[in-house]
Amino acid sequence: MATMTKQARETIKGYWLDLGERGFQHLTIAGYTRHFFGDAGWQGDKCGCIDNRCIGYHHDDESDCGCLEPCLDMYVKAIRETQTGGTE
Numbered sequence: 001m002a003t004m005t006k007q008a009r010e011t012i013k014g015y016w017l018d019l020g021e022r023g024f025q026h027l028t029i030a031g032y033t034r035h036f037f038g039d040a041g042w043q044g045d046k047c048g049c050i051d052n053r054c055i056g057y058h059h060d061d062e063s064d065c066g067c068l069e070p071c072l073d074m075y076v077k078a079i080r081e082t083q084t085g086g087t088e
Contacts, residue, residue, distance in 0.1 A: 004029070008048030008068060015072050017079060027072065035075050 004012075015027045036050045037043045045054040047065035054067055 002042070002044065002046045002052065004042060004044075004048050005046050008046065008065070011068055012048060012072065015076070017076055019083075027075065032072070032075055035078060036071075 009029055012027055012029050012032050016024045017027055018024055033042050043052060044050040045052050045065075047054055047068060048071070049065050049067035050071050051067065054065060
């Protein structure tokens with residue numbers, strides 16, 4: 001099991017969730033991990049991508065993963081759908 005890089009962890013923690021009238025909050029690494037892998041812990045790649053073969057397949061090293069932000073967007077969308085009853 002890979003451990004996320006510092007860059008990936010900082011990107012996740014720096015991502016904002018718009019809660020509408022309730023303001024904004026940062027995402028958590030625990031929440032991101034749980035959303036995609038349940039209680040199994042992190043099963044993705046070091047770059048933060050949920051695909052555990054991302055490095056070497058989508059890009060060559062631990063930096064500049066183009067997958068992380070779309071994965072974060074999927075997580076945020078799921079949170080919003082849960083909060084709005086799937087109307088978003």
